[in-house]
Amino acid sequence: MSLRILTLLCLFTGSAAFLGGLPPAGWARASRTTTSLRSLRPFMVATPPEKIIDTKPMTPPAQTTGAITPCSVTEDECLDGKLYCRPSAAKKIRPEGGRDASEIIHDVFSKVVARDPDQPEYHQAVWEVLESLEPVIAANPHYADNSILERLVEPERTLSFRVPWTDDNGVVQVNRGYRVQFSSSIGPYKGGLRFHPSVNLSILKFLGFEQVFKNSLTGLPLGGGKGGADFDPKGKSDKEVMRFCQSFMAELHRHIGADVDVPAGDIGVGGREIGYLYGMYKKLRNEFTGVLTGKDMQYGGSLIRPEATGYGLVYFAREMLATRGKTLQGARVALSGSGNVAQYACEKVLDLGGVPVTMSDSSGWIYDEEGISRDKLAYIRDLKNHHRGRLATYAEDHPGVVYTPTPRGEDAATVWSVAVDVALPCATQNELTGEDAAALVAGGVVAVAEGANMPCTPEAVSTLQRAGVLFAPAKASNAGGVGTSGLEMSQNSLRMSWTREKVDGYLEAIMVNIHTTTARYAQAYGREGDYVFGANVAAFFKVADAMEAQGIV
Numbered sequence: 001m002s003l004r005i006l007t008l009l010c011l012f013t014g015s016a017a018f019l020g021g022l023p024p025a026g027w028a029r030a031s032r033t034t035t036s037l038r039s040l041r042p043f044m045v046a047t048p049p050e051k052i053i054d055t056k057p058m059t060p061p062a063q064t065t066g067a068i069t070p071c072s073v074t075e076d077e078c079l080d081g082k083l084y085c086r087p088s089a090a091k092k093i094r095p096e097g098g099r100d101a102s103e104i105i106h107d108v109f110s111k112v113v114a115r116d117p118d119q120p121e122y123h124q125a126v127w128e129v130l131e132s133l134e135p136v137i138a139a140n141p142h143y144a145d146n147s148i149l150e151r152l153v154e155p156e157r158t159l160s161f162r163v164p165w166t167d168d169n170g171v172v173q174v175n176r177g178y179r180v181q182f183s184s185s186i187g188p189y190k191g192g193l194r195f196h197p198s199v200n201l202s203i204l205k206f207l208g209f210e211q212v213f214k215n216s217l218t219g220l221p222l223g224g225g226k227g228g229a230d231f232d233p234k235g236k237s238d239k240e241v242m243r244f245c246q247s248f249m250a251e252l253h254r255h256i257g258a259d260v261d262v263p264a265g266d267i268g269v270g271g272r273e274i275g276y277l278y279g280m281y282k283k284l285r286n287e288f289t290g291v292l293t294g295k296d297m298q299y300g301g302s303l304i305r306p307e308a309t310g311y312g313l314v315y316f317a318r319e320m321l322a323t324r325g326k327t328l329q330g331a332r333v334a335l336s337g338s339g340n341v342a343q344y345a346c347e348k349v350l351d352l353g354g355v356p357v358t359m360s361d362s363s364g365w366i367y368d369e370e371g372i373s374r375d376k377l378a379y380i381r382d383l384k385n386h387h388r389g390r391l392a393t394y395a396e397d398h399p400g401v402v403y404t405p406t407p408r409g410e411d412a413a414t415v416w417s418v419a420v421d422v423a424l425p426c427a428t429q430n431e432l433t434g435e436d437a438a439a440l441v442a443g444g445v446v447a448v449a450e451g452a453n454m455p456c457t458p459e460a461v462s463t464l465q466r467a468g469v470l471f472a473p474a475k476a477s478n479a480g481g482v483g484t485s486g487l488e489m490s491q492n493s494l495r496m497s498w499t500r501e502k503v504d505g506y507l508e509a510i511m512v513n514i515h516t517t518t519a520r521y522a523q524a525y526g527r528e529g530d531y532v533f534g535a536n537v538a539a540f541f542k543v544a545d546a547m548e549a550q551g552i553v
Contacts, residue, residue, distance in 0.1 A: 100138065101134045101135070101137040101138035101141075101144075102134055104137055104144055104149070105130050105131065105133065105134050105137065105149075108130060108149045108150055108153065109123075109126060109127055109130055111150070112126050112153050116202070116205075118202065119201065119202030119205060119206075120202060121202045121203050121205075121206040121429065121430075121454075122202045122203075122205040122206045122209065124206065124430075124454070124458065125205075125206040125209050125210055125454060126153050126209060127458075128454075128458070128473075128532070128536070129209075129213065129536045129540070130149070130153075132532065132533045132536035132537055132540075133149070133536065133537065133540060135525055136537055136540065136541075137149070142548070143544055143548075146547075146548055146552070148544045148547055148548065151547065151552075152183070152212075152543070152544070152547070153209070155180050155181060155182045155183075155205065155208060156181050156182060156183060156184060157180075157181040157255075158178075158179075158180050158181075158201070158205075159178060159179040159180075159181070159227075159255055160176065160177070160178050160201070161176070161177050161178075161251045161252075162174055162175075162176060162177070163175045163176065163177045163229055163231070163244065163247050163248050163251070164247055165240070165243045165244045165246075165247045166243060167236075167240050168237055168239060168240055175229050175230055175231045175244070176229060176230050177227070177228070177229040177248050177251060177252065178199070178201065178204050178227050178228060178229065179225065179226075179227035179252060179255060179256075179261070179263075180201075180204045180205055180207075180208040180225055180226050180227060181208075181223075181225045181255070181261055182205075182208035182209060182211065182212050182223070182224045182225050182226070183212045183223050183224045183225075183543065184223040185223060185543050185546040185547050185550065186215070186216060186221055186222065186223055186542060186543060186546045187215070187220070187221035187222040187223045188222070188223055188257075188258075188259055188260055188261055188262055189223045189224065189225030189256075189260070189261035189262070190211070190215055190222040190223055190224065190225060190261075190262050190264070190482060190485065190486070191207065191208055191211040191215075191224055191225040191226040191227070191263065191264070191482070192207075192226060192227075192228075192263065192264045192265055192266030192269065193226075193227045193228045193229075193263045193264070193265065193266055193269045193273075193277075194207070194226070194227075194228035194229075194266040194267045194268055194269065195228055195229055195231045195232070195233050195244075195267070195268030195269050195273065196228070196230070196231075196232060196267050196268045197230055197231075197232045198230075199228045199229060199230045199231075200230070203429070204226045204227060204228060205226075206429075206453075206454065207226040207266075207453055208224055208225050208226035209224070210224075210453055210454065210474065210475050211224035211225060211226055211482070212224030212539075212543060213475045213535065213536065213539035213540070213543070214474070214475040214476075214478075214479045214482060214539070215479075215482055215486075216538075216539035216540075216542045216543050217475060217476055217479055217514045217517065217518070217535060217538060217539050218479050218482060218483040218486060218510055218514065219510065219513060219514075220483065220486035220510075221486075222482065222486055225261055225263075226266075227252070227263060228266065228268075228269070229244075229248060231244055231248075231268070232268070233268050233269075233273065234268075234388075238272070241272065241273060241276065242276045245273055245276035245277045245280065246276060246279075246280040248277070249276075249277050249280035249281050249284070250280065250284065252277075253280070253281050253284045253285060256281075256291055257289070257291060258289045258290045258291050258489070258492070258493075262290065262291060262292065262293060262485070262489060263277075263291075263292055263293075264292065264293040264294045264481075264482070264485050265294040267339075267428070269294075270294075270340070271294065271295075271296055271306075274292055274294045274295055274296075275295070275296060275299075277292060278291070278292050278295060278299065288300075289492070290488070290489050290492025290493065293305065293485035293488045293489060294306075294485065294488075295488070297497070300488075300491075300492050301488065302484060302487055302488035302491055302497070302498070302503055303497070303498070303499070303500040303503050304484055304500055304503040304504050304507060305481075305484050305485065305488055305503075306340060306344065307344040307347070307348075308344075308480045308481045308483065308484035308485075308507055309340070309341045309344070309345075309451065309478050309480050309481030310340065310341045310342065310343065310344025310345035310346070310347065310348060310426070310451065310480075311344055311345070311347075311348045311480055311504070311507060311508075312477070312478065312479060312480015312481065312483065312484075312507055312510070312511045313341065313345050313348075313424060313426070313449055313450075313451045313477050313478055313480065314328070314345050314348035314349055314352065314424075315348070315480070315507070315508050315511040315512065316449055316472055316476060316477040316480075316511050316514065316515055317422060317424065317447055317449040317472065317477070318352060319511070319512060319515035319516075320447050320449065320470045320472060320515065320531070321422070321446065321447055321470070323470070323519070323529070324446070324470070326446060327352070327353070328349060328352040328353055328354040328422070329352070329353035329354070330353060330354070330355065331353075331354045331355065331420075331421040331422050331446075332354075332355050332357055332371075332419075332420045332421050332422070333349050333354045333355065333356045333357065333420060333421065333422045333423070333424060334356075334357060334358045334415055334416065334418055334420040334422070334423045334424070334440075335349075335356055335358055335359050335360075335415075335423075335424045335425075335426055335451075336358070336359070336360045336365070336415045336416075336424075336425045336426055336427040336431060336432075336452075336455070337359065337360060337361070337425075337426035337427035337428075337451070337452065338359045338360060338361045338380060338384050338391060339384065339426070339427075341426040341451045341452065341478070341481075342359055342424075342426040342427070342451065343377065343380065343381055343384070345424050345426055345451055346359070346372060346377055346380075347374075347377060349424075350372075350373075350374055350377070354422070355371040356371060356372045356377075357369065357371055357372065357418060357420065358415050358418055358420075359372065359380065359391065360391065360406075360415050360427060361384070361390060361391050362406070363390045363391070363392065363405060363406060364390070364391060364392060364403055364404055364405040364406045365391065365403075365404055365406065365414065365415045366391050366394055366395055366401055366402065366403050366404075367401070367402040367404070367418055368398065368400070368401045368402075369400065369402075370400065376394075376398065379394060379397070379398075380394060391403065392405070416432060416436035416437070416439050416440050417436075417439050417443075418443065419443030419444060420440070420443060420444075420445060421444070421445065421446050421447075422445065422446060422447050422448070422449075423440055423445055423447075423448045423449075424448075424449055424450075424451050425448070425450055425451060425452055425455035425456065426451030426452050426455070427452055427455060428452055428455065429452065429453055429454045429455055430454065430455065430456075430457050431452070431455045431456075432448075432455050432456045432457065432460045433457050433459065433460055434457060434459030434460050434462070434463050436460060437456070437459070437460035437461075437463035437464050438463055440464070440469070441463065441464065441467040441469060445464075445469055446469065446470060447469065447470035447471075447472075448464055448469055448470070448471050448472070449471075449472040449477040450472060450473055450474035450477050450478060451474070451477065451478050452474065452478070453474050453478070454473075454474055455474070456471075461473075461532065465530070465532075470529070470531075471531060471532065472531050473531060473532045473535055473536075475535050475536075475539065476514050476515070476518050476531055476534075476535040479510070479511070479514055480507055480510065480511055483506075483507060483510040483511075484503065484506075484507050487503055487506055487507070514535075517534070517538045518531050518534035518535045518538055519531070519534055520534070520538075521533075521534040521535075521537045521538040522534030522537075525537065
């Protein structure tokens with residue numbers, strides 16, 4: 001029989017992939033302990049989960065030692081329906097007394113730590129996902145067979161480059177630029193650019209890794225990536241920012257494109273920076289295309305894009321509260337940050353009848369007991385967006401507002417000492433600690449939804465979940481921004497602009513669907529109400545199935 005015939009038989013008889021994602025009813029719940037990142041050790045072995053798979057020893061298919069043999073026609077010998085068969089990883093790692101899913105998870109994580117020991121933010125992001133996947137790997141060992149986890153935690157491509165530019169005094173400055181193209185399994189790389197002195201490879205890998213899962217949850221064909229530079233736009237003139245952006249794009253343009261990698265804004269990269277970046281890209285490539293999102297309306301932007309992350313955050317919080325018969329009407333809401341996300345989250349809270357009472361910046365935070373009204377929010381927008389001012393000025397101009405300064409270099413953690421119903425951390429990663437979470441619980445908080453990327457520490461998440469507080473991870477609750485970026489990409493491809501109402505309707509539908517999907521996956525695995533678990537598992541299935549379908553690349 002010819003190889004061609006064997007190949008066709010193999011393809012028709014290969015076992016079906018687990019495309020549906022959800023497990024059959026009745027599968028047992030795997031035990032899970034929320035673990036502080038600091039308590040993890042590379043070779044730590046957790047208590048094995050309840051077995052939800054058949055662990056009978058399996059005999060590998062006969063083959064010549066060290067050789068790859070053509071597929072046979074039996075399902076057992078050609079588990080993945082590919083041209084050639086190898087012994088199944090599940091067969092090699094799950095004999096009697098062999099490793100279980102917990103050990104596989106810890107082995108993958110230990111390799112991540114060993115390979116990049118100086119990247120704590122990335123370790124935190126990886127562990128938060130991996131610990132959720134133990135029951136998934138136990139029930140679907142073919143993901144281990146194909147080393148999906150090992151491939152998932154390693155970026156497809158990491159770029160680092162120098163960015164020389166000249167300041168207003170004629171002095172040449174040099175910064176370091178990055179682009180981490182993490183995964184293109186379900187679409188072109190998509191993720192923001194961050195300009196901030198704290199930017200390093202660990203932070204960008206954590207953000208890129210999170211972006212893969214966040215983009216998967218939107219239901220749009222978007223891969224994951226992240227980039228930026230250790231450049232601080234604060235205190236720089238417009239001309240200095242322009243020269244830096246042009247130098248940055250002089251290198252980045254080689255690696256991005258409307259169907260390859262579509263960056264957007266993030267901390268330190270707003271409409272001004274996007275404009276300078278886009279102008280340089282257009283000059284270098286001699287094409288007008290949707291290569292960046294977050295653009296001004298005059299040259300291809302989308303209505304609602306500036307508002308999208310904040311609006312989407314509040315839509316998700318509303319859906320969570322509804323599961324307990326509650327609404328935002330009259331709810332007191334604490335927000336951290338005072339940038340784009342916090343401003344528009346505050347606006348949507350007001351739209352839905354809530355009472356926002358706090359905001360913060362790097363110099364301190366405000367508590368307005370009466371509530372931040374629309375007029376007061378307009379004041380904050382003008383202060384932050386046009387005058388680059390500090391919230392201390394807001395307190396000076398509004399009697400009764402309490403302003404608490406924060407020592408330079410520290411997060412405004414005491415925002416969370418205020419008794420509120422809902423908390424929306426919108427500033428930066430790891431701003432809400434375990435102690436802050438305990439204060440929120442003591443104050444009667446009902447729901448916490450992340451507006452920034454990973455603003456809650458592992459200790460904070462554990463404290464909130466143990467107390468029964470509704471908690472939404474950033475990959476689910478702040479996905480509105482990238483969701484609307486996807487809508488901007490669609491409008492660019494169509495060469496048309498949609499109305500504000502249409503885009504907002506799509507955004508709300510995306511966030512409602514993300515909530516429904518995460519809740520459904522959590523419930524299916526016996527983890528009802530655990531949005532962290534549900535988001536990780538739902539996103540993983542889509543990405544992992546795409547990776548399997550595309551082969552080992």
